[in-house]
Amino acid sequence: MPQPPFIEIQHLRKSFKEKRVLEEINLNVQYQDIFGIIGKSGSGKTTLLNILIGFLKPDNGHIVFQSRDIEKDMENVSQQFGFTAQDGSFYPKLSVRENLEYFGSLYNIKKNELKEKIPRMLKSFGLEDSENTLASKLSIGMQKRLDIACGIIHDPKVLLLDEPTENLDPPLRREILTLLHEINKKKNVTIIITSHLLDEVELICNKVAILHKNTILASGTINDVKEKYSKNLEIHLETYSRRYDAIIKELKSKKDVIDISIQGNKLVCYTSKPENVLDFILGLIKKYNEKLMDIDINKPSLNEVFESLTREIKQEQKPAKK
Amino acid sequence: MKLIQIIKKNFLLLIRSKSSALVVLLGPLILMLLVSLAFNSSSLFNIRIGAYSPQYSDLSESLLQQLQTDQFKVVRTETQESCIKGVEREQYHVCAIFPSNLNIKSSEAITFYVDKSKINLVYIIINSISSKIQIKSSELSTALTATLVNTLNDANTKIDEKKDLPTKITSKIDELSSKSNKLSSNLQSLDLSQSPAGNFTLISLEIEKIRNETGSDKSTFKTLNNLIGEAKSNVESANSKLAAIISIRETSVNELKSINEALSSNKQDTISIQSSLNEISSRINAIEIKDIQKIVTPVSTEIKSVSKESTHLSYTFPALIIIVIMFSGIFLASTSIIDEKSSRAYFRNFITPTKNYLFLLSHYLFSLTIVLIQIAIIFFVMLYITKTPTNTIPPLVLLLLFLISSIFILIGMFIGYLFKSEETANIAAISISVIMLFFSSTILPLETLPSAIQDIAKFNPFVIGESLLRRVSVFNESVSALSFQLSILLAYIALFAILTYVMREISSRRDL
Numbered sequence: 001m002p003q004p005p006f007i008e009i010q011h012l013r014k015s016f017k018e019k020r021v022l023e024e025i026n027l028n029v030q031y032q033d034i035f036g037i038i039g040k041s042g043s044g045k046t047t048l049l050n051i052l053i054g055f056l057k058p059d060n061g062h063i064v065f066q067s068r069d070i071e072k073d074m075e076n077v078s079q080q081f082g083f084t085a086q087d088g089s090f091y092p093k094l095s096v097r098e099n100l101e102y103f104g105s106l107y108n109i110k111k112n113e114l115k116e117k118i119p120r121m122l123k124s125f126g127l128e129d130s131e132n133t134l135a136s137k138l139s140i141g142m143q144k145r146l147d148i149a150c151g152i153i154h155d156p157k158v159l160l161l162d163e164p165t166e167n168l169d170p171p172l173r174r175e176i177l178t179l180l181h182e183i184n185k186k187k188n189v190t191i192i193i194t195s196h197l198l199d200e201v202e203l204i205c206n207k208v209a210i211l212h213k214n215t216i217l218a219s220g221t222i223n224d225v226k227e228k229y230s231k232n233l234e235i236h237l238e239t240y241s242r243r244y245d246a247i248i249k250e251l252k253s254k255k256d257v258i259d260i261s262i263q264g265n266k267l268v269c270y271t272s273k274p275e276n277v278l279d280f281i282l283g284l285i286k287k288y289n290e291k292l293m294d295i296d297i298n299k300p301s302l303n304e305v306f307e308s309l310t311r312e313i314k315q316e317q318k319p320a321k322k
Numbered sequence: 323m324k325l326i327q328i329i330k331k332n333f334l335l336l337i338r339s340k341s342s343a344l345v346v347l348l349g350p351l352i353l354m355l356l357v358s359l360a361f362n363s364s365s366l367f368n369i370r371i372g373a374y375s376p377q378y379s380d381l382s383e384s385l386l387q388q389l390q391t392d393q394f395k396v397v398r399t400e401t402q403e404s405c406i407k408g409v410e411r412e413q414y415h416v417c418a419i420f421p422s423n424l425n426i427k428s429s430e431a432i433t434f435y436v437d438k439s440k441i442n443l444v445y446i447i448i449n450s451i452s453s454k455i456q457i458k459s460s461e462l463s464t465a466l467t468a469t470l471v472n473t474l475n476d477a478n479t480k481i482d483e484k485k486d487l488p489t490k491i492t493s494k495i496d497e498l499s500s501k502s503n504k505l506s507s508n509l510q511s512l513d514l515s516q517s518p519a520g521n522f523t524l525i526s527l528e529i530e531k532i533r534n535e536t537g538s539d540k541s542t543f544k545t546l547n548n549l550i551g552e553a554k555s556n557v558e559s560a561n562s563k564l565a566a567i568i569s570i571r572e573t574s575v576n577e578l579k580s581i582n583e584a585l586s587s588n589k590q591d592t593i594s595i596q597s598s599l600n601e602i603s604s605r606i607n608a609i610e611i612k613d614i615q616k617i618v619t620p621v622s623t624e625i626k627s628v629s630k631e632s633t634h635l636s637y638t639f640p641a642l643i644i645i646v647i648m649f650s651g652i653f654l655a656s657t658s659i660i661d662e663k664s665s666r667a668y669f670r671n672f673i674t675p676t677k678n679y680l681f682l683l684s685h686y687l688f689s690l691t692i693v694l695i696q697i698a699i700i701f702f703v704m705l706y707i708t709k710t711p712t713n714t715i716p717p718l719v720l721l722l723l724f725l726i727s728s729i730f731i732l733i734g735m736f737i738g739y740l741f742k743s744e745e746t747a748n749i750a751a752i753s754i755s756v757i758m759l760f761f762s763s764t765i766l767p768l769e770t771l772p773s774a775i776q777d778i779a780k781f782n783p784f785v786i787g788e789s790l791l792r793r794v795s796v797f798n799e800s801v802s803a804l805s806f807q808l809s810i811l812l813a814y815i816a817l818f819a820i821l822t823y824v825m826r827e828i829s830s831r832r833d834l
Contacts, residue, residue: 078673081673083670085670089667092666107674108675
C-alpha cells in the first residue's frame, strides 16, 4: 500500500500584484526524499520555498504536511521545517556558538539541551575549531556549514535549501552536497533543494521537479523523469579538425535529428533513432574526409531533459504568439 | 571623470529609492516651513496670569485691566495657594498676588510668583509684565508729580504776590531804625547836669532862727542871701532845661507814635506772609505721597520663585535628560531595527516559531536598557556635580524616565520598520527629533509660538516629558496631579506600540 505523501502541494498559485509567479503547482514529497526543484532564475523556485515554510501565503491551493494543512498549523511547521537561504542566514558579528545558541533558543530548545547539543553539532559540521570565531571570519565553506547547522539546530523533519551551492567552487560544492547527504541519511531529514545547477541535483537528489515559467513541467524520480520526458538519445562526436559546419548543415536536413549543439569540442546530436543517425554521421565523416577521434551514444542527462522540455514549451508558444 | 561618475552613481542610488529622495528633499523643506511659520514673531502668545487678592481695589482692578490684553490672559483664583500652585502645575505662567485694597499709599508690593526653572521663559515674562505694570506706574507717577508741581506753582504764585512785603517791611524797619536812632540821639542830647540847688526852706528857716537869736540885721546874712540867690538862679536854669526836655519828650512821643504805626503795618504784612506760608504749608501737607521712591515708582512689585532656588544646571536638567532620551531612543531603536532588517539573519528569525511581539519586545527592551544606562550615567554625574544625595530623587522620576524612554524608543522602532534604507531612516529620525526639539521650550519658549501651534505643540512627547520631569524633580508633584499628562504618555506608548507592530507586519514581507 503506497504511503501518503510526507508533503503534498496541491493546486498552488501565487501572484505578486499582476505578475503570476506560480501556476497550478502540484507536487508530492516523500519522507527522507532529497527533492530537487530545478529551474532557471525567476522561475518561482524561491517563492515556492517561501510558501512551503509559511513565509508567503499562496493565493490558491494548499500544502499538506503529515496530513495537516500547514496554514492551519504554522507553529508545527516552524518547528518541523528548517531553512537555509541562498545568502546564508546568520549573524556575522556573532561567533559560531553564539549563532547556534541564539537560533536554538528561538526554536525553543532549552539551555541545558543546547549545551549538550552544540558541541555535537560543531563536531558533525566540522566547526569545533571555530566555535568562538566570528561568523564573518569563517571561510565561505564554513559559513555555509554554519548556515546549515543553524537551519537544523532544532532537528527539523524537513530541511529546505535555496540554491545551497550557489557561489561555491566545485570542491566546496561537493563538500556541502556530501554534508546534505549525511544529514539526510543520518538524521532522517527530508530535504528539498532548489537549484539551477542540474548536475548537482542529479548527483544528490532522488526526486526532482522541473519548474519552468511558473509551472511544473515534470516531476518524479530522476530516472522516471528522464524516461518519461526524454525520448531522445545523445550522439557525441569529436573529429580531429573539430570543424563541424558542413556536418551540421547536412544533419539539419536529416529528418530523425531533433536538435544539434556544440558542447565543448564535441558535436552533440539529439535523436530518437540513433542507429540511423549514427550511420548518417559516419557517412558524412567519410564524405568530408574528417578524421574521427571519438563517437558514442549516451542516455540523456537531466540537463538534456530540462533543455528538451523547455524547448518544447518554447516551440509550443511560438505559434500561439502568431 | 571617475569622480563625477561616482557622484552620479550615488545620486542615482538615492533617487532610485523614492522614500529616500522624498525624505532628503522634503525633510529640510518641511522643517524650515514649520520652524519659520512657528517662530516668525518676537512676541509672546497666550501667557496665562493667575491673579489673587483678598480684596481687589480700583488700583488692582486697573492693573489687571492693563494686563488683560491679547498677549495675556488673566484668571482670578479663589485662593493664593491655588494661584501659586497653578504656576507649579503650568496652569499659569505667573501668579500675581495683589495686597488687600491695594492703593497708591500702600507700602505693600504686588508679588509675582514665577517658575524660575523655566529659565528661558521666566525673564521674558517678567520683562513683559514689568513693562505692562510700568505703563500704569508711569501714569500714577505722572499724576503724583502733577499734584506736587501744582502745589509748587500755587506756592510760587503766593510767594510772588507777597514777595514785595519783606522789602516793604525792611524799608520800614530801616525807617524805624533811623527814627529810633534819632530819638536815642535826642534823648542823649538832654542836659541833665544840675548844680545842687540846696534846701531853700531849711536855709530860710535857719537864717530866720539865727537872725531871731542874734537879732542881727539883714546885712549880716548878705552872703547867705547871695548864695540863696545863686541857688535860685540855678533852679530857674533847671526849669528852662526841663522845659527843653519836655519839648523833646513831646517830639519823642510823636516819633514813637510813628514807630508804633510802622510796627503795626509791619505786623499786618507779617500776618499776611504768615497766612500765605500757612496756606502753602497746608497745601504741601495736603499732598498724600511725598515719598520720592513712591512718586517715582508708585506701584512696587516683587518677584518670587515658586521653585526652590537652584542652579541653572538643575533647572535645565529635565530638558537635558529628555534631549538625551529622545536622540538616543529614536536613533538607537531605528538603527537597531534597520541593522536587523538588513541582517542576513532577519529571514531566519521570521521562520522560527517565535511570536512577532517577542522580537518587538526584545528590541524595545534592548534599546530601553541602553537608554536607561545612559540616563543612569547622566544622573550620577549630575548628582555628583550638584552634590545632591541620591535618595532625594523622587521615585516618580524613575517611572517618568521609563515612560518617556518608551515613547521615543517606539517612535525609533516605527521609523526603523517604516523605511527601508539606513540613510532614509536616519534622515527621518533627525527630522522628527529636530521638529520635536524645535517645538519645545528648549530653544525658544513655546509661548513665542502662535496659540494654535502652541496647542498642538503641547502634545509633543518632548514637551510633555520635559514638563512632567520638571514638575516632579523641581516641585515634587504627585501622580494624581500629573494624571492627565501621564495618560497622554501612556496613550502615545499604546499608539506607537500598535503602529510599530503593524509596520513590522507590513515591512517584513515588503523588505525581504
